[in-house]
Each structure stands twice: as C-alpha cells, then as structure tokens.
Amino acid sequence: MAEISPDSNADREENPLERQRELMALLSQETRHSIIQALLGHPAALASADEINHLIPSKSKKTVDEQLAVLxxxxxxxxxxxxxxxxQRGLxxxxxxxxxxxxxxxxDFNYLKGVPMARAVHQKTRKPEKIERHETAPRPPLPASVRATFRLDEEAD
Known part of the structure; x- marks a missing residue:
C-alpha cells in the first residue's frame, strides 16, 4: 500500500521524483481512484460515506472505509x-x-480536468431516496481555497 509516513518527509523533499511516484501510487489504487472520482463528481465536492459507497458498488463498505482512511x-x-x-434523523x-x-x-496530476465529466456522470446516476437525502443534506463549508478550486462559489450565483 502506498501510505506515506511523516518520517520520510526529508527524503521526499530531497527526491521529488520519489514523492511524485508515491503520490501517483496513492491516487491510482483502484478504490482510492474511485473515491476521488466520486468526490470530483459530487455537486458539493463533499460527500457522506454512504454516498461514496453507493457510487462504488463494486467494493465492500469495509474496503471503501479503509481507503477513505488512507486518503x-x-x-x-x-x-x-x-x-x-x-x-436530524436520517441526515x-x-x-x-x-x-x-x-x-x-x-x-498537479490533472485530475481537475475531469471534473465536468465526473459531475455529468454523477448528475445522471440513479440514486435511492436515502442517497438523495444525503446529497441534499446541509453540510459544512469547504475551505475557501478548495471551494475556489472546484468553482463552487461560481455555481451558486
């Protein structure tokens, strides 16, 4: 598994290619990649575990939860x-x-170029009532810089 330990920070700073390789391994593992894609497509870029699990039906809840923890x-x-x-019950x-x-x-890894497609797929995905309720539930704000990255404020206008 491509876990990154804080002890190796100095090594990575000295070897940016190694750091890039570690990050690519982290992002490209199948379940983690699917989690990232699910979040890229989410209209708020912020999802509950149930929403993420619904969007990754080929993996067990335990596997998704483990990979969420890694990320x-x-x-x-x-x-x-x-x-x-x-x-609030059910939220x-x-x-x-x-x-x-x-x-x-x-x-840096060009994932953001896929946001429009991921959002289109998310919008067209059929969701049961529970997942619809989760998707429309009130949620905390993301940091301003993250909101700007995903242009969330522009869409609210």
Whole structure:
C-alpha cells in the first residue's frame, strides 16, 4: 500500500521524483481512484460515506472505509463534521472532502480536468431516496481555497 509516513518527509523533499511516484501510487489504487472520482463528481465536492459507497458498488463498505482512511491519513481528504445534522434523523453529519493540499495534488496530476465529466456522470446516476437525502443534506463549508478550486462559489450565483 502506498501510505506515506511523516518520517520520510526529508527524503521526499530531497527526491521529488520519489514523492511524485508515491503520490501517483496513492491516487491510482483502484478504490482510492474511485473515491476521488466520486468526490470530483459530487455537486458539493463533499460527500457522506454512504454516498461514496453507493457510487462504488463494486467494493465492500469495509474496503471503501479503509481507503477513505488512507486518503485522510495522507491529507488528500479531510473529515468535515456538521454537528447540527446529528439532531436530524436520517441526515449525515460527517462528510469527506478534499483538503487544500489534496486539491493542489489533484491539480498537479490533472485530475481537475475531469471534473465536468465526473459531475455529468454523477448528475445522471440513479440514486435511492436515502442517497438523495444525503446529497441534499446541509453540510459544512469547504475551505475557501478548495471551494475556489472546484468553482463552487461560481455555481451558486
């Protein structure tokens, strides 16, 4: 597995090609790649675990959860909590979204060029009522730089 340990930061700074190889291995693993694609297509670039699991039906929930944890540990994704939803039955309160670092990495590896296609696919994907409810649930804001990367503010106008 392409986990990145903080102890190797100095080595990566001295060897940018090794760092690039590690990141490519991290991003290209099948389940992690599918998670990234699901988030790139999400209208808010911020999804609950149930939404992500629905969009990756070929993988078990356990596998998706494990790979979400790897992406969080690598600081590509963060968990964004929205405590008001804890009081609402049937609404998610924990969401996964890109970090500023993650958005920068996706830009470096040209993932952002696929956002329009990923959003079109997401929009056309049939979703059961629970997933529709999750998709439209209130959620916390992403950092301004991440919102700008995904042009979320422009779409709200």
């Amino acid at each position: 969080v540990d690598a600081e590509i994704l963060a968990i964004y909590d929205y405590p008001p939803n804890k009081q 998610p309160w924990k969401f996964y979204g890109f970090t500023e670092y993650g958005a920068d990495i996706l830009g």
